[in-house]
Amino acid sequence: MKPTRRAMLEPYILLLPSILYLAIFFAWPMAQAFGLAFRDDAGRWTLQFFQRMVGDASFWPALSATALLVAVIIPLQFILALAMALLVMARLRGSGALVYIYALPIAVSDLAAGIVWFSVFTERGYLNTILQGLGLLERPFIFLQYGSTWALIAVILAEVWRATSIVFVILLAGLQGIPNEYFEAAEVFGAGWFQRLRRVTLPMLRPSIQVALILRTILAFQVFAVVVALTGDGVKVLASEAYQWYNQWRNLNVAAAYAALILLISLLSTGLYLRALRSRSEAAGA
C-alpha cells in the first residue's frame, strides 16, 4: 500500500520546485500586474487606467508603429531565414561555417545590438562616414530624426539582423527532420525545385514554422531595447511606453495597462497562428 502511494505522489513532489518557482516569479507578479491595471488605489475595479492609456497622445503612434514593425519584420525574417536554412541544407562547401555565422546574432543582447546599429546610423556614425568617404554625400545625412521613415528603416534593419537567426535555427532544425525519401519520391515524379519547396518542404515544415512565427511575433510585440537605443524618443512602441510610464512618469497603473495590452495582443496572435497553421491531422481532430 505504502510504496504505491509514494509512487503516486512522486511526480508531484518532483514537479513542486518548478511549480513553486513559476508561481512565485511568474504567476504572482502577473496577478499583481493585472491588479495594478484594473484596480485603483482604493481597490475598486476600474477601467480608468485603460482609458488613460488609450486617451494618451502617444498611444496610437505607439500601437501603429508596433503593428507596422511586426507586419514588416516578421515576413522579412521568415523569408530570409528560410532562404538561409535552405542554403545551409544545400550542403555547399563551407555551409558548416555558415550555420555559425548565421546563428551568431543570437548571442548578442538586444540592447547591445541597438547600440551597435546606433553607431552605424548616427550623424557621425559609420554609414555617414563611409558615404562621405566615397563622395556620395557632402554632409552627414541624419537618419535618426523624429518621425523620419529612415529611423523606422534603421529599426527594421537592426531587428532583422538581430532576430532572424532564431527563426533560422528553428527552421533548420525542422528541415533536418524531414526524411530525404520525400524529396527523392518527389524528384522521381518529376517535381522541380520550386514544386518540391511548395509541395514537400513547406508542408513538412509546418510545425517548425508555427513555433518560429509564434515566438517571433510575441517577441516583436515586445520590441523595446533596439528601438530605444536607436531612436531615443523618436519612435514610440508599446513596450517603450510601458517602460516610460513605469520609469519616468511613475504611474504604475498605466504601465500595467500597457503590459496587459501587450499580453492580450500576444495571446490573440498566438491563437491566430495556431488556428491558421493547424496541420492536417490536428484539423481532422486526430
Next chain:
Amino acid sequence: MKRAAVIVSVAASLALMPACAPQTRVVEIEKTVVVEKVVEVAKEVPVTVAPPDFGKVTILSTQANPVEEQEKMRGVVLKDFPGQAEFVGIEEPALLDRVIAEAGAGKGSVDVLIALHGTYPTLQAADALMDLSDLAAELSERGIPQAFMTLGKLNTERQYYIPVMQATYIMAANKAALQYLPAGADIDNLTWEQVRDWGKNIADATGDRKLGFPASDRGLLHRFLQGYLYPSFTGGMVTGFKSGDAEAMWAFATDLWQYVNPQATTYAFMQEQLLSEEVWVAFDHTARLVEAFKQKPDTFVAFPAPKGPRGLGFMPVIVGVAIPKTAPNPEGAKQMIRYLLQDEVQINILREIAFFPVVGVSYPGFVTVGIRMEGEAVSKQAASADALPALLPVGLGAKGGEFNKVYRDTFTRIVLKGEPAATVLAEEGANLQKLLDETGAPCWPPDPPSDGVCKLQ
C-alpha cells in the same frame, strides 16, 4: 547594577564637557533608561586661547546621501568644524516625519537640516522651523543671491532656511560658434531670440543645424520647458500654461527648433554631442555638461541661460540649511550654517559632492578649469538682475513624473508633430489641472502664491 553603571558613565561624560554653568541634561539611552542628572561644573575656566567648541551638532541631510558622499561630508567638508559634527543621511519622508514629530513633542535631537527647497514648505506649515532672520541679516554680506534668500522665506516675512549650495542647468558652446553670434550680442546676456538667430547664422554659414537640446527619453528637456522657456516667456511655470503668452512661446519654440539638430530626440547628455561636435550650442544640467569642460576646457565656453520677455527664467536646484525649533544646540547649529557658507567649505562642497557655491567665491587653482567655468556661469545666471528662479515642483509628490509628461507631450505635439498650439494647450492644460487638483498642490515660485490649489489661467 546595570543602571548604576550607566549613570556613572553618563555622569563621567557630562563632567568632561567644558560647560561653565549648572545645566540639566536629558540623556536617552536605548529608549528604556532615562537618566536625569544635574551636574555642577567648576566656574573657573582656564584662560587659554583654545578654539571655541560649539559642542555636538547633529545634521539630518537628504542630500549627499550615497555612502561615498556621506564619507566625503564627514571626512572633508565637516572636518574643520569647531565642534562635533554628526552627519546623518536620511530620505525626505523620514526627515519630515522625524522633524515634525519632534516639533510636536516639543523636544528634539536634531540641530541642522540640509534639504531641497521643496522639503521646507511642509516643515514650515507644521511650525517646525526656527526663525533665522537675524542670521540672514548677519550673513547678508556673503553675497547669496537675493532671489535665493527670498525663496528661503517661504512666502513669509521671516527667513526659514539659508541657501547653502546649488546645481542648475546652463548653456555651453563650442568656441567655433562664437563668430556666428548675432551682431551686438553679449554671450553672458543673451535673449532666446538671439540664440535662435545664432543657430540660424550657423546653419546659413555651415549648412548644419547645430543647436542642441536633450530631447531623448533619457534627456531633461522637460526641465528646459518648465524652468527656462515658460518662466522667461510667461513669468510662471504653471499658471500661464495655456495663456496667450504661452502660445507665442510655442510659436517661438517651433521657430527655434528649425536650427536644432534633428537627431536631438536621441540626445540625453549634451556633453557627448558637444564633444563629437554634432552640436555647437547646447543646453543641459551642469552635471551633464561637465565632461565637455573637463576634457576640452579650451574648446568650450559656459554661459548663463538666455532671457525672454519676462526675465531670465532658470531652474536652480537649491539646497537650503535650516534649524528645527527644537534643536538641542541652536548656537552650534547657527555656527554650522556660518561654517558651511565659508569660501573654503563651499569650494570643498563643490570638489567633493559637485554642488555649486551659493556665495560669490573666487575659485582657487586646484579647482579644474572646467568646473570653474561652469561655476562662473552658474553664479552669473543666479545673480542676473532679472533672474526668475523656477523651482522644481513642490507638493506634487509621486505625481512629479506625470507633471513632466504634460510638458514633454505638449512639446512633442506642438513642435515635433506640428499640431495646433491652442488645441494642444487646452487638452494638456486640462491634464495639468487634473494633476494639481488630485494632489492639492498650491502654486510654487515663480508662479504667484495661490489660495488653495494652483489654478491655470
